[in-house]
Amino acid sequence: MKIVPSILNANLLYLSSDLAKLEEADIEMIHVDIMDGSFVPNISFGPSFVEKIAEETTLKQDVHLMVQDPDQIVDDILEFQPEGITIHYEASSHCFQLLDKIKSHGVKAGIAINPGTSYETVEAAIMIADRVLVMTVNPGFGGQKFIKPMLHKVRKLDLTRQINQYAYQIEVDGGVNDETILACCDAQADEFVVGSYIFNGDPLAQIETLNKKLSEGK
Numbered sequence: 001m002k003i004v005p006s007i008l009n010a011n012l013l014y015l016s017s018d019l020a021k022l023e024e025a026d027i028e029m030i031h032v033d034i035m036d037g038s039f040v041p042n043i044s045f046g047p048s049f050v051e052k053i054a055e056e057t058t059l060k061q062d063v064h065l066m067v068q069d070p071d072q073i074v075d076d077i078l079e080f081q082p083e084g085i086t087i088h089y090e091a092s093s094h095c096f097q098l099l100d101k102i103k104s105h106g107v108k109a110g111i112a113i114n115p116g117t118s119y120e121t122v123e124a125a126i127m128i129a130d131r132v133l134v135m136t137v138n139p140g141f142g143g144q145k146f147i148k149p150m151l152h153k154v155r156k157l158d159l160t161r162q163i164n165q166y167a168y169q170i171e172v173d174g175g176v177n178d179e180t181i182l183a184c185c186d187a188q189a190d191e192f193v194v195g196s197y198i199f200n201g202d203p204l205a206q207i208e209t210l211n212k213k214l215s216e217g218k
């Protein structure tokens with residue numbers, strides 16, 4: 001089980017020292033949300049930011065693409081060899097081709113689903129995905145309320161991978177905090193993206209609280 005801090009709501013003026021704190025907290029990977037103002041009503045970072053982060057830290061990058069046309073931007077990100085790139089099923093017109101392309105570069109290929117997208121819609125795509133990201137808020141912003149019924153999808157994804165021996169990791173993204181992380185863990189999610197909960201306080205203390213919750217819940 002992994003906590004994956006999302007830097008979307010971090011204060012970018014202090015990002016360098018915050019990244020050092022995450023390393024100190026034994027975090028392995030951060031979550032980088034790329035938004036184009038079209039697929040979601042917000043604009044965040046672009047590929048050059050992935051490059052700058054790679055120069056600054058040894059933390060791996062889990063890149064979450066919330067863009068209308070992922071085919072157009074994916075090459076620019078593959079260049080910086082993140083740990084993974086996750087595309088939205090709703091945005092990609094050729095998701096199998098794109099997932100294969102990401103994998104062929106030795107980068108983990110993820111498929112993300114919005115709250116309104118059913119598990120059944122992605123039944124085929126998950127067969128080849130390394131990661132399935134279940135949005136537990138509507139994408140676009142940090143600091144939103146966790147949508148609890150999404151855990152039903154997480155449970156189904158876990159059951160499906162057990163039955164078929166699929167290899168994907170299940171990641172939950174949005175509204176994960178000290179009150180919701182245990183339910184995600186119980187539903188068998190493997191990776192917990194946590195943004196505002198970590199960066200609205202002292203990152204080290206917040207991560208310690210989350211780790212404590214997870215170990216108490218075992």
Ligand SMILES: O=C(CO)[C@@H](O)[C@H](O)COP(=O)(O)O
Pocket residue numbers: 006007008009031033064137138139140141142143144173174175176193194195196197
């Ligand atoms: O992809 C997104 C939002 O669209 C997320 O990765 C957020 O950045 C998570 O932030 P919190 O909900 O934890 O504040």
Ligand SMILES: [Fe+2]
Pocket residue numbers: 006031032033064173193
């Ligand atoms: Fe995200």
